[in-house]
Amino acid sequence: MAERQTKIDVKKLFRESPKTPVKLDVQDLKNFVYDMSRCIKCKGCTWVDHTYMPGAQFRTKCPTATRYLFDSYGAYGKMRIGLALAEGKLRWTDKLLEIVYADPLCGACDTGCKRNLDLEIELTLEALRVKAVQDGVGPLPAHKKIVQNIEKNHNSFGSPHENRTKWLAAAKVTPAKKADLLYFVGCSASYTNPEIAQSTARILKVAGTDFMLMPDEWCCGNIVYSVGMVKEARALAQRNIGEVKKTGAKTVLLSCAEGYRMWKVDYPKLLNCATADLGFKVVHLVEYADELIKQGKLKPTKPMPLRVAYHDSCSLSRLSEPWTPWEGERGWMGMVEPRLKRRRGSNGVYTQPRDILQAIPGVSLVEMPRLRENAFCCGAGRGTKEAFPDLARSSAQHRLEEVKYVGAEALVSACPWCKNNFAQAIKEDGNALTAYDISEVIAASLGV
Ligand code: SF4
Structure with missing residues (x-):
């Protein structure tokens, strides 16, 4: 006799269960008590997805846990620390602050x-x-210096503000006074990596795309937000968005992955709006160039005989999915309503840079074992290199081992922070590798 199956009415169970309100607002750690208390220390946050596990050498994807080994540095440790802080069971110490940052x-x-x-x-x-x-203990002194630099000179390096557009002189490109596309250059490409700004401007020129610059560009505030200074970061978001609106630009283009994430995800998060409601589109150069190549408006014909590995910059890949404000309630088995589309990192910008590289004659693209959502971070971003140069260095070295493992001659990324960090590690270790930004590779293949 067939056994009768009992149907579970999930909707009814949810409806009848006690509910608690849920907010995804980072301004109150208590909003994440559920998340912190449900961490089971399985370490899925540390290991590369088992299906893709490339072996023991490249088994981890958390730069911090890989460098410091102690559980407190991994997400599982920080969930315990955060929970204890939220419940008032732990007090800040210098060591605790170091672990958090x-x-x-x-x-x-x-x-x-x-x-x-x-x-x-x-x-x-x-x-x-x-x-x-x-609580008055963060951020760290190195971060405070960056914030002071931004307040004084509108850039994170403390360079004179009037030097921001110096890169233009050698670019031999004149931006339009008014255009639909605004190129937000960012602090790195403006001051430390002019080659990226120059390559980007030349690519746009070859494509016949008119672009303007922000009349008075200031820092995007990526590090300010990343170290927890939400009030100051929000002021920068409001200022920068306001400036874009004054220009009437329909698209803001970035060549920096960190800036891209800031504009596309963290500005809407800070202003409690959706990415789609910003009033303009936010695109990275690789999205724009890929489309132009596919439309035949950009023709990368100059051969570049190079075996390259592509590094997925975190802020262009798993951190770049658009933001949508959400509030709801949690009930039976932790289920939430209304439906929450989780940002899982699978819809980052992964295909476009690879398609670009494969469209360049002579370029041989090889994949590293850890790619896409499983990529190993360069370790430089979000205030890390300034406060923890040893962590930034060890992460870059670890990633470069992977580049050598797949036999690539060059590492290509789409962010000045990645390029700089890799280039420094290559120089210090005397590696025979080269770090490029993808804008340089595209420009070279266009012959500009
Ligand atoms: S934070 Fe890490 S250890 Fe905790 S549940 Fe998630 S994957 Fe597992």
């Missing part, structure tokens, strides 16, 4: 955790830093 917030843990559990790990880590600032 020694972390590039690269999102590997968040996407790893969401393979099994829908816990908001990245938002919790951001909220932990906001709490450090709210």
Whole structure:
């Protein structure tokens, strides 16, 4: 006799269960008590997805846990620390502060955790830093210096503000006074990596795309937000968005992955609006150039005989999915309503840079074992290199081992922070590798 199956009415169980309100607002660590308390220390946030596990050498995807080994540095340790802080059971110490900030917030843990559990790990880590600032202990002195630089000179390096457009002289490109596309250059390409700004401008010129610059560009505030200074970051977001609106630009283009994430994800997060409601589109150069190549408007015909590995910059890949404000309630089995589309990192910008590289004659693209959501961060971003240069260096060295493992001659990324960090590690270690930004490779293949 066939056994009768009992049907579970999930909707009814949810309806009848006690509910608690849920907010994804990083301004209150208590909003993430559920997430922190549900961490089971499985370490899915540390290991590369088992299906793709390339062997023991490249088994981890968390730069912090790989460098420091102690559990407190991994997401699982920080969830315990955050919970104890939120419940008033732990007081800040210098060591605790170091643990919270020694972390590039690269999102590997968040996407790893969401393979099994829908816990908001990245938002919790951001909220932990906001709490450090709210409690008067954060950020670290190196971060405070950056914030002072921005306040004084509108750039994170403390360089004279009037030098911001110096890169233009050698670019031999004249931006339009008014155009639909605004190129937001960012601090790095303006001051430390003019080759990226120059290559980007030349690519746009070859494509016949008129572009303008912001009449008075200031820092995007990426590090300010990343270290937990939400009030100051929001002021920069409001100022920069206001400036774009004054120009009437329909698209803001970035060549920096960190800036791209800031404009596309963190500005809307800070202003409690959706990416789609910003009033203009935010695109990275690789999205724009890929489309132009596919339309035949850009023809990369100059051969570049080079075996390259592509590095997925975290802020262009797993951290770049658009933001949509959400509030709801949690009931039976942790289910939430209304439906929450989780940001799992799978819809980052992964295909476009690879398609670009494969469209360049002579370029041989080889994939590293850790790619896409599983990529190993360069370790430089979000205030890490300034406060923890040893962590930034060890992460870059570890990644470069992977480049050598696949036999590539060059490492290509789409962010000045990655290029700089890799280039420095290559120089210090005397490696025979070269680090390029993808804008340089595209420009070279166009012959400009
Ligand atoms: S994957 Fe998630 S649940 Fe597992 S240890 Fe990491 S943070 Fe905790």
